[in-house]
Amino acid sequence: MSDRRRAAGLLALSALAGIVGAGVFLAVAEVAALVVARESSPILAVGSFVIDIVPQPLKELAISTFGEYDKIALLLGLALAVVVASAVAGVLQYLRPPLGVIAFGVAAALSIAAIVTRQGASELAWLPPLLGAVAGSAVLVLAVGRLRRWAAAAQAPETLTDSSSRPESIDRRRFFQIIGVAGAGALIVGIAARATNVAVSSIAAVRKALRLPEPRSTVTVPEGAEFDIPGLSPLYTPNADFYRVDTALTVPAIDPSAWRLTIDGMVGERVELSFDDLVGMGLDEYSITLTCVSNEVGGDLLGTAKWLGVPVRDVLALAGPQAGADMVLSRSIDGFTASTPLEALTDAGRDAILAVAMNGEPLPLEHGFPVRMVVPGLYGYVSATKWLTELKVTTFAADEAYWTPRGYSAQAPIKFSSRLDTPRTGEPVAAGAVVLAGVAWAQTVGIERVEVKVDDGDWQRATLSSAVNDDTWVQWFLEWDAAEGSHDITVRAVDRAGELQVEERAPIAPDGSSGWQRTLVRVT
Numbered sequence: 088m089s090d091r092r093r094a095a096g097l098l099a100l101s102a103l104a105g106i107v108g109a110g111v112f113l114a115v116a117e118v119a120a121l122v123v124a125r126e127s128s129p130i131l132a133v134g135s136f137v138i139d140i141v142p143q144p145l146k147e148l149a150i151s152t153f154g155e156y157d158k159i160a161l162l163l164g165l166a167l168a169v170v171v172a173s174a175v176a177g178v179l180q181y182l183r184p185p186l187g188v189i190a191f192g193v194a195a196a197l198s199i200a201a202i203v204t205r206q207g208a209s210e211l212a213w214l215p216p217l218l219g220a221v222a223g224s225a226v227l228v229l230a231v232g233r234l235r236r237w238a239a240a241a242q243a244p245e246t247l248t249d250s251s252s253r254p255e256s257i258d259r260r261r262f263f264q265i266i267g268v269a270g271a272g273a274l275i276v277g278i279a280a281r282a283t284n285v286a287v288s289s290i291a292a293v294r295k296a297l298r299l300p301e302p303r304s305t306v307t308v309p310e311g312a313e314f315d316i317p318g319l320s321p322l323y324t325p326n327a328d329f330y331r332v333d334t335a336l337t338v339p340a341i342d343p344s345a346w347r348l349t350i351d352g353m354v355g356e357r358v359e360l361s362f363d364d365l366v367g368m369g370l371d372e373y374s375i376t377l378t379c380v381s382n383e384v385g386g387d388l389l390g391t392a393k394w395l396g397v398p399v400r401d402v403l404a405l406a407g408p409q410a411g412a413d414m415v416l417s418r419s420i421d422g423f424t425a426s427t428p429l430e431a432l433t434d435a436g437r438d439a440i441l442a443v444a445m446n447g448e449p450l451p452l453e454h455g456f457p458v459r460m461v462v463p464g465l466y467g468y469v470s471a472t473k474w475l476t477e478l479k480v481t482t483f484a485a486d487e488a489y490w491t492p493r494g495y496s497a498q499a500p501i502k503f504s505s506r507l508d509t510p511r512t513g514e515p516v517a518a519g520a521v522v523l524a525g526v527a528w529a530q531t532v533g534i535e536r537v538e539v540k541v542d543d544g545d546w547q548r549a550t551l552s553s554a555v556n557d558d559t560w561v562q563w564f565l566e567w568d569a570a571e572g573s574h575d576i577t578v579r580a581v582d583r584a585g586e587l588q589v590e591e592r593a594p595i596a597p598d599g600s601s602g603w604q605r606t607l608v609r610v611t
């Protein structure tokens with residue numbers, strides 16, 4: 088082989104290494120995007136960015152040239168640009184390391200810029216391109232490193248006779264191994280992740296376009312239900328701030344038009360409902376505070392929303408639960424299950440619902456789109472099944488829910504509790520007038536009063552907000568004349584049944600934490 092041809096061949100292979108490195112970059116970013124932030128797929132973000140910055144006349148030209156294929160043309164153009172740029176990065180890495188890695192870094196920086204400047208980008212949106220760049224660079228460095236050693240060995244005088252064990256052929260073999268494994272892996276994983284991402288994004292579009300019927304009734308929020316105190320949780324938790332707890336690695340993508348709810352098990356008649364059937368039963372609005380069993384004393388795994396839904400008892404009545412049943416096993420499309428006492432769902436005094444909307448919009452995908460269960464007074468893991476697909480009427484003796492064999496009780500009513508929101512631990516406050524404020528909840532019963540103790544002082548009664556209903560938390564505040572130094576603030580509640588909040592500490596397993604929250608506040 089002539090030196091010229093060999094040099095050209097090595098350059099071509101380094102270009103290939105660049106392209107495979109870029110493939111790994113995109114595939115890893117795509118997988119990470121699925122897990123942490125859907126909008127941070129670099130290909131899509133950069134594509135959208137290009138669409139946004141292309142001047143209108145050029146856009147029109149593209150549309151008139153490519154017609155309805157304009158987006159495809161853009162993506163193909165973008166793909167071509169990526170292939171060329173990554174080939175160049177590979178060659179650069181070969182000729183002048185670490186220029187190729189630097190090129191990948193620049194690509195990561197550009198995609199991060201395109202991603203985080205998009206509206207509604209989530210907090211971790213910068214992470215996928217970064218992880219992608221790290222993985223892609225690793226492949227690039229390894230592969231091009233082998234290539235350079237191979238080239239160097241080929242130039243060296245031949246000393247060994249067995250050609251297959253010469254360093255040159257080892258490095259060549261390693262190079263093709265790296266390229267082959269990384270290339271095939273990137274292709275398979277990248278395409279699968281992108282396809283999933285597309286499915287989820289298209290459901291996001293379906294959700295956006297979904298119009299729910301007007302509710303027959305709405306929640307009346309009484310005067311004085313919400314205090315205006317900095318640092319205090321709002322009465323209704325914005326969907327974007329609502330805590331999320333589930334076992335789903337990627338958010339299930341369910342099209343409401345394909346969704347079916349099956350009510351079966353110990354019933355007179357197995358019933359199947361479509362989404363239209365369900366919302367056609369009539370929607371009402373409910374104000375309910377949801378609580379996670381994993382919420383520690385003082386923790387933030389709870390939130391309040393206005394939900395639109397249909398009573399579970401009306402849905403169960405269509406199938407007719409049989410005598411002897413004492414539990415409903417609700418199942419999610421991803422296999423998660425929750426065991427809810429049948430009685431909590433049929434009790435006319437409890438607003439257990441199948442919810443389709445949260446704070447004025449269809450359920451966010453993360454919160455169970457298109458249908459989830461919400462049961463006041465029971466922890467989420469035994470009642471609040473998201474992406475609901477089945478209600479099986481059964482018994483606690485016969486069936487077990489997801490968390491039951493994993494150390495949590497089969498039945499778990501919420502332990503009522505109270506929390507200090509402001510001031511927060513470790514956040515120093517100035518001496519003088521300080522407002523202590525927080526929330527308290529006792530779903531299905533209601534909060535009677537909240538009491539606060541500073542150091543070893545007397546229990547003082549806090550001012551409560553007007554309760555929306557017994558299922559919704561109340562806010563409380565107490566004005567405090569704070570003297571310099573460290574102070575110990577203790578909060579406790581009394582519910583409307585006259586019970587005092589349990590003082591004894593309990594861990595979250597097996598059925599929820601208890602104890603009075605104590606906070607050390609530093610006054611300066």
Ligand SMILES: Nc1nc2c(c(=O)[nH]1)N[C@H]1C(S)=C(S)[C@@H](COP(=O)(O)O)O[C@H]1N2
Nearest residue numbers: 330331332333334379419423467468471473
């Ligand atoms: N499908 C499914 N639904 C689920 C869960 C889950 O893991 N999978 N977790 C439950 C738990 S433990 C809680 S506390 C609530 C949380 O609901 P949120 O994420 O909407 O706040 O959902 C419940 N529903």
Ligand SMILES: [Mo]
Nearest residue numbers: 379380467468
């Ligand atoms: Mo939970």
